[in-house]
Amino acid sequence: MYLELDGSGPLHGQLTRALKGAMSSGSVHAGMRLPPSRLLARELGVSRNTVLAAYEQLRAEGFLDGRVGSGSFVAPLPQGARKDVGEPATAEPQSRYARRGRRFHDHAKVPGLPIPGVRHAFQYGVPLTHPAITTAWARALSQAAQYTSPFYPMTRGLPALREAVCDYLVRRRGIAATPEDVLIVSGTQQAIALTARVLLDPGERAAIEEPHYFALRTGLLVHGAELYPVSVDEDGLRCEELPQPAPKLVCVTPSHQFPSGAVLSLPRRMALLEYARKHGSWIFEDDYDGEFRYDGKPVPALRSLDDSGRVVYVGSFSKVMFPALRMAYLLMPPSLREDFVNAKWMDDFGCAAIEQAAMAGFISSGAFERHLRRSALTLRERRGILLKGLRACGRGRLEISDSHAGMHLVVWLRNASQAQGDELIEHARSRGLGLYSIAPLFIRPPARAGLLMGFAGLSPTEIEQALATFAESLDAVLPV
Ligand SMILES: Cc1ncc(COP(=O)(O)O)c(C=O)c1O
Structure with a gap:
């Protein structure tokens, strides 16, 4: 399998990106079985753990189906555009339940889905994965x-x-x-x-x-x-x-x-x-x-x-x-x-x-519990890097919610409207960084803009790279 690694950050992150790129370009298509980890590792000259970590990350994000040991298959579509519900409904809903389902749920608009085409994303809801647990x-x-x-x-x-x-x-x-x-x-x-x-x-x-x-x-x-x-x-x-x-x-x-x-x-x-x-x-x-x-x-x-x-x-x-x-x-x-x-x-x-x-x-x-203890240490480190980076680039523009647990931070943009928040998200996306608004998690969203920034799915280096893009977008959209 031909894959070009971009040479930036940890190898498993490079491989994850290369595989996502191959999926979005169509050279790796839905239903296709990816090579066994040992084989791909040999072809690329990387360790098997690197391949396992990349596969695990893709599986956690919904890009791969299949269980460990039975092969890794490319999921029907990247989740951002995924329609697990099949063909669009044309007929009238046949029950009140089905009617409510159509009214209140849209599979493609579930908040927090992966953002196609970005290099890094502060995606929330993504767990920490590593080969040892697999x-x-x-x-x-x-x-x-x-x-x-x-x-x-x-x-x-x-x-x-x-x-x-x-x-x-x-x-x-x-x-x-x-x-x-x-x-x-x-x-x-x-x-x-x-x-x-x-x-x-x-x-x-x-x-x-x-x-x-x-x-x-x-x-x-x-x-x-x-x-x-x-x-x-x-x-x-x-x-x-x-x-x-x-x-x-x-x-x-x-x-x-x-x-x-x-x-x-x-x-x-x-x-x-x-x-x-x-x-x-x-x-x-x-x-x-x-x-x-x-x-x-x-x-x-x-x-x-x-x-x-x-x-x-x-x-x-x-x-x-x-x-x-x-x-x-x-x-x-x-x-x-x-x-x-x-x-x-x-x-x-x-x-x-x-x-x-x-x-x-x-x-x-x-x-x-060994896995929990180990994960907590890794997450603490990632959270610390994110917090430090946000404090450094915020310069009075960010308000970080006081939270002492979990895998994401809530970050409010001081004096910024929802429209400015959306502009920041769009600016970051155009530079390869995925950001997530908090607004869809409200029935009545507040006037001010806020972000949910997940850190479990990014390595320390990736967090730093993502923060650099974030700082650029912040300066462009909300100059000090
Ligand atoms: C508040 C909350 N509870 C529970 C879950 C987990 O749901 P499930 O156990 O169905 O995967 C999530 C997942 O993101 C969540 O955000």
Whole structure:
């Protein structure tokens, strides 16, 4: 395979760019199988780890399909233009659900998708990937494949994985749960769908944070929920703004508010739990991004403070491993267990057993937490470089939100309108840098412009290169 590396930055980054270039030029086309890593490494004269890292990055960004070990296939289209939904709909929608789906969702306009043709991007939602985790996971998968029962798995999840999740939660998140509480689901997205089905009839209200995780908003709207946005400040959700009469469901990201990064303060946690108890509301706790904390004391999960059994807790493996896994765990309140397991059975009978067995082994062998510790160090370094660079080039024009966890920073452009923010994004794009506006994560976007800057997918050198372009664009669009 002929690929030209541009000689800039780490080799795996060069190879990732070269492969993306080949995909956008069409010389590598959808459905094509990329050469095995060993072979490509030999052809290019690079190490196999370099090729594995590039493949892993492309897989995480949606440019490749296929699992480790079974070949890497080029995905139908780069995700920016990807239409997983098939042909454009022409006929009338056949149900209210389908009508809402068309109204509230457009696959090509999901915020945060890769930006085609750029050299670097501060893309958020991209996990940290490295070859060691791929190799360890491939080993865990192949071992699991030999020993997994060929029959239908338990709907609520393999006992070994549910136990491993409980051990992990008590150690890392201070949550005491039993395997009976745990439902293994295929990602937070399925947890949202099941929670909506179990708790909300179409037309009923759910409160969500403003700003919020866009896929939560879409999932609830397409389910038929009516949304009530509640604003967020530096202490997280402003509980005093929760409405009366109370909504049936309140959805929060307390350990690291998405996207602002605020941590829900302890008094607000207690106020929210009291509100739910008093009004009979349910809380959906998306414990997103909390694994990677850089400073500040961890605050106990809402679920660990909940005496009234009102919290549905969800943790995902998407960011701590990779999103292609499609695996998460949900802690069911005791009174809803039967309904959640029923809903999961109706959906898919249960998650794939081999992956569950592999994950159980991965957690109980200690490999998972080793990976978390190592990733946290790498992420801390990348975050530090980004922060330092932004402080250096900001010169009074940037306001960086105070956040101590996660894989992105929220950066507001001082005294800049949305139009100027868009101009900055366009200027940077024309110079090969992808930037992401925070506006799509609001129902009512604020007047000022803000960016979400993800740092997990860029090496330190790449962050520095991207910052140089960012500084140029900032000077051009918002001169000091
Ligand atoms: C707030 C939030 N929760 C959860 C997730 C993960 O979702 P899933 O587990 O469906 O991959 C994301 C992904 O970006 C997110 O932003």
